[in-house]
Amino acid sequence: MLERIPILKMGAYLLVTIQVDMHDQLALTLQDDLTDRIVKTRAKGVLIDISSLELVDSFMGRMLGNIAAMSHILDAETVVVGMRPAVAITLVELGLSLKGVKTALNVEKGMSLLEDRVRGRVDGNGRFER
């Protein structure tokens, strides 16, 4: 049986909660499934929750970046939420600061960030304007 990461639809957004260690096949399946779902549901945003991941390696970092880029092409914003401090430090030390991926502390904040972005209140970089 093939393992899959569930993708939940919440209104105009898709919610992905990653709770297991990612390996190549699982990541590719997730990319396939997610792009399919974005097209089918015409989702405006994708929320990826990684709060239960204690270990993130460079592969995982690249995969998150890829998913964000793919969603962007399909006109959906991606927000990664719930990263743990240790994981954030590891990614920075690895030199992967996930440029181009929006982040938020938790699902709630991620959701409000998505709503803001969909309403077009924040500038193109996902950051507050000077």
Place this chain on the structure above:
Amino acid sequence: MTDGSATAPTRTSEILRQNEQTLLTEWLQQQLSAKAFRSGRLKESELREQSSEFLSAFIRALQSGKIFDPESSAWSEVRDVLGHLSRSRATQGFTSGETATFVFSLKQPVFARLRQELGRDPAALAEETWAISTLIDQLGLYTVDHYQKGREEVISRQQQELMELSTPVVKLWEGVLALPLIGTLDSSRTQVVMENLLEQIVSTGASLAIIDITGVPTVDTLVAQHLLKTVAAARLMGADCIISGIRPQIAQTIVHLGVELGNVITKASLADAFAIALERSGMTVTRLAPRT
């Protein structure tokens, strides 16, 4: 007794035991006239107590007939006395040389005693002198080692305290954290700063952190890199950072060095950064009463 350095000076130990009191008096006189004592950091009574304690322990250990060995139990008392002494001298501000002189100054009165007792037997005198001299040298070196260890402990403890003291994370407002950095940022401090900041972001749910570098004396490429790392890690946790407290010289240095701060918001003062933070959370500060 073929090799003086390997055997315990047995005759000396007997001579010293018989002359313990005169030896102590002579030794004290010599120490009291030394320069280190005259600086007034040590009371005479304290010196007298330390000297007699050391001398009696030293003679007892000599009589055990074993050569000095930092591990052996026969010398444990001498070790304790010297350890205690070097620690207290270190805190009283004596230099390592002055501390070692305490032990080395024992040589002169001991040699005088030996010359008096063994004067008629030059061969024995030379042998005993050599043995006791080697022994005192070893004790002196042991004292210096111990003194240094005491100093190093103090330094490492202070470093640890400095590390903890100098990296506070302050909550300025709902969702706004401030991180006033003081002192030079090296990689181990950056690690502590980063961990503290990220922990606080999680516990307070802050979405904005102001890193104030008013207290950072110099910003070179390495420090800038450490700052950017911290900003990147905070961003991964969903919090944006503002760097504030950039002094004019530092702004110039950053540009001259060609450091790229990327799209990090920078402000000259903490107040400006805080104003941005309030504006961003949709709040304004207004005056309720007219200026008096």
